[in-house]
Amino acid sequence: MKAIALLALSILLSTTYAETLHAVTETTLYSYLKEGQVAGPATELLKLNLQRAGLTDYSIHLYPWARSYEMALNRANILIYPIVRTPSREKQFKWVGELIKTQYHFYKLKVHKEIIVNNLSDAKRYTIGVIRNDVRQDYLHQQKFTRLTISAQREDNFKQLINKQVDIIPLLDKDAEALCQQLAFDCTKLERIYTLNGISNGLYIALSKSTPDPLVEKIRSAFEQLKAEGLVKKTIEKNQ
Template identity: 50%
Template sequence: MRLYITAAAFLFLVTPWLQAETIHVVTEQTPYTGVRDGKVVGAATKVVELTLNRAELKDYRINLYPWARAYDMAMHQPNVLIFLIARTPEREALFKWTGEVTNVQYHLYKLKSRTDIQPKDVQDARRYNIGVLRNDVRHQYLTSQGFTRLVVSATSRDNFHKLLNNQIQLVPMTDGDAAAECEQSRFDCSQLEKLLTLDRMNAPLYIAYSLQTPDETVERTRKAFLQLKAEGVVDKILGTH
């Protein structure tokens, strides 16, 4: 029995996979991401770059936006990779989840000088003005829990400055967020006070794709990320951010 292979089939077998579209990588300002000399940098950014290069997805552009814009792009446009995005039950069907980069815990912070602000527990914190980022997981979570005195900002920097200017009383942040905001604002972090832990917001932060992204792109990225994770590369990078 002879096996015949057409020229088209032969080319399919020997031609390497070609990336069809540019991947638009979006993120926000965090302790793991930032801008230096006009380039998006940071520990999480390095993880994403290594992952895409390992996946042989070389055609990508990384941009830093206010969270609401980055989130909207990932919700409505094809070939968008967003990081770091909290994976929650409410978001499960909205994105193609690729890999867990890290896990964070949020706390409610206030200015130490505001001795009048003393919520007994998280539910008691409802009576204070709390600063959040538009469409951020903290915004979505607190809204779902019936918090109505939420003051929405476009960026973490704006949110933190509202705290410093007494426009809000509380801000949910990770310890890393607090340290980064103090450094950027040249504010003495010892003048912040961590009041309460949002126990139900122990959030895994992921790399994820928009739903309109081809499955093959997602799978190549997922496979590459898992390889880097297994090799200890991801934890090593995040440990030095």
């Protein structure tokens, strides 16, 4: 009976790992298109992770965040990165490992002296730009914010701010710098006005809930090896 059980497990594992893994992401500092390929430090680390796990049958796709998120919520064998880990998302995904710590801040145009945010409730007076299905939209919705203007991608969200279509947007510091450069906007015209401690958590690699546990554990174990060797930190931070 033991031999039969081991044979069944072997067949299960070989079948599981034969299934194609689909990695999905959005345009960020850590994942982006370069010469027609998905690149960036998080993508480089992901490839190292999957290689260490012995996985070769996978694809990597860059989509608007809402599409990537929907796929990861509803399909098996979907890997999503980078994604903020929050209490509300905890049971929706199978978490692999943390890429880097994050801290979000509200930004405004410096010219708007009248916009003052000393606490989270103050911000409810203003129109805030967010990205569809992003952690910032989810968090502000949970905090009973009603004046949210939703964009599909971070570039569109940033344009809403610099075109004065919204009053405030939540950003990472490095995202603000990158978007200013990308859109040829003078970053000295921005002002950071409030830190969103409620969602300043780490960026992670995660797998869809219906992804088989043996596959999850194989990827998670490989990630822990890379982390122990210092390769997670080295790979993510080398281009910062």
